[in-house]
Amino acid sequence: MMSRVQRVLLTMLTLGVFFTVLWVSLSHDPRHFESPLINKAAPHFKAPSAMDKSKQLTDSIWKGHVTVLNVFASWCETCAVEHLFWMDHPMPKGVQLVALDYMDTPAHVQGFLKDRGNPFSDVISDSKGTLGIDLGVYGVPETYLIDAKGMIRFKRVGAMTMDHWKQEWLPRINTLRGVS
Amino acid sequence: MKVLLCVFLLLGISAPVWAAERYPFQDQQQAVQFDELTHRFRCMVCQNEDLAASEATLATQLKDQLYGMVKAGKSSEAIQTYMVRRYGDFIMLEPPLATRTLLLWLLPILFLLLGFLILWRFSKRSKENHDA
Numbered sequence: 001m002m003s004r005v006q007r008v009l010l011t012m013l014t015l016g017v018f019f020t021v022l023w024v025s026l027s028h029d030p031r032h033f034e035s036p037l038i039n040k041a042a043p044h045f046k047a048p049s050a051m052d053k054s055k056q057l058t059d060s061i062w063k064g065h066v067t068v069l070n071v072f073a074s075w076c077e078t079c080a081v082e083h084l085f086w087m088d089h090p091m092p093k094g095v096q097l098v099a100l101d102y103m104d105t106p107a108h109v110q111g112f113l114k115d116r117g118n119p120f121s122d123v124i125s126d127s128k129g130t131l132g133i134d135l136g137v138y139g140v141p142e143t144y145l146i147d148a149k150g151m152i153r154f155k156r157v158g159a160m161t162m163d164h165w166k167q168e169w170l171p172r173i174n175t176l177r178g179v180s
Numbered sequence: 181m182k183v184l185l186c187v188f189l190l191l192g193i194s195a196p197v198w199a200a201e202r203y204p205f206q207d208q209q210q211a212v213q214f215d216e217l218t219h220r221f222r223c224m225v226c227q228n229e230d231l232a233a234s235e236a237t238l239a240t241q242l243k244d245q246l247y248g249m250v251k252a253g254k255s256s257e258a259i260q261t262y263m264v265r266r267y268g269d270f271i272m273l274e275p276p277l278a279t280r281t282l283l284l285w286l287l288p289i290l291f292l293l294l295g296f297l298i299l300w301r302f303s304k305r306s307k308e309n310h311d312a
Contacts, residue, residue, distance in 0.1 A: 014294065021287070036268040103237065129241050136266040138224035138238055 035136055035155045042069075042150050043134035050099075050106040050125035051113075057124050062146045066095045066176045068169075069144040070120070070160075071137050073104040074112035079141045082159035083112075086119040089165065094177055099123040102132045102140055145169065147176045203247045214250045218243060221263055222273050230273055 042062060049055040062069070068091060072079035091097050099120040101109045106125050113123070126132055135144065138157070145154035154172050156164065205211035215232070221242070223234035231239050231246070242263075249259050263271050275281045 014298075018291070033268060033270050036265060103241070133241065133245060133266060136268070138267065 035152070037136055037152045038155065040152060042144070042146050042152050043131065045124070045131045045134065047131060048106075048125050050101045050104075050109050050123040051118075053106060053125075057122065059150060061098060061122065061124075062148075062150050064148055066148055066173060067144075067146040068095060068097050068173070069100060069146055070097065071100040071102050071132065071135070071140055071142040071144070073102045073140055074108040075104065076140045078159050080112075080116070082141045083116050083119075085160050085162070085165075087117050089162075090119070092170075092173060092177065095173055096121045100126050100131060100135075102126050102137060103129040145172060145176070203243065205251070210250050213256060214247060217246050217250065217256060217259060220256075220260070220273065221246075221271050224267060224271065 042059060044059045046056060046058045049057050061067070070082075070086065072082070086097060097120055099122070101123050103126065105127055109123060109125075113120075124131065129137075135142075141159055143156045143160055144152055147153050153176065154169070156169075160169075203214060205214065218232035219230050221231045223229045223231055223236055223239045225236035225238050226234050229239075231243055246259065249262070254262075260272075269275060269281070275284055277285060
């Protein structure tokens with residue numbers, strides 16, 4: 001049989017393990033989880049530009065540049081707030097900021113950008129949301145980091161913030177650009 | 181009052197009829213397949229609901245997508261692979277049984293066993309105390 005000391009230690013150990021597991025699991029936000037597309041190729045697509053419907057865009061848009069792809073919509077309030085961030089923080093050299101206009105119309109997004117300014121080098125029109133589904137979009141605004149080979153490297157669900165940009169995105173962007 | 185009650189009841193039971201109107205099937209098997217699939221996947225916006233129950237825009241969009249794939253004759257397995265590839269395991273309401281989810285499935289059972297073990301030791305100890 002165990003001594004009293006041994007019993008107390010075993011109890012404490014069990015409780016310790018239990019609470020550690022609880023602590024770690026409860027600190028994860030279950031609403032946000034890692035995209036299964038990280039380190040996979042960004043999906044193929046063919047869609048018109050929302051700014052010029054005669055211009056066809058395809059996945060070649062992200063070959064040869066580091067791309068920050070912002071998924072937003074003119075009907076999304078949080079996106080309107082996040083838009084100020086994109087206007088205030090131009091991309092580092094050689095990085096392009098492209099937008100995906102999700103389940104929206106070119107007329108609406110053109111109005112949105114006319115009122116608020118257009119920081120995007122191009123806007124992909126995804127009025128049916130098919131590219132959004134292929135990207136696993138579920139909560140606009142979302143932002144993807146795509147490298148020069150078209151591989152998805154990182155994703156943020158929810159508005160971009162200064163802290164997040166500085167701590168999580170700029171270091172990764174710089175790695176992809178080949179600078180430190 | 182009674183009239184109001186009847187109206188509400190009628191509205192409630194007619195909901196599946198509206199769903200059937202939005203997603204009509206000629207083939208009864210396909211209708212069953214579609215219904216099963218909409219109950220298999222989680223609505224990513226209202227995350228405790230399945231796609232069947234959810235009114236969210238994303239849920240409707242995904243249901244439209246499922247409808248197209250079922251009509252095209254895709255198997256449920258292929259459709260599930262399609263969804264998991266884009267949204268991850270979390271889109272399954274029931275997590276798959278796989279090596280990566282083994283801990284998820286086993287931990288509750290392990291804790292339950294641990295609980296029984298502790299209880300058993302307590303009852304043993306109290307018996308010993310009574311005998312002594």
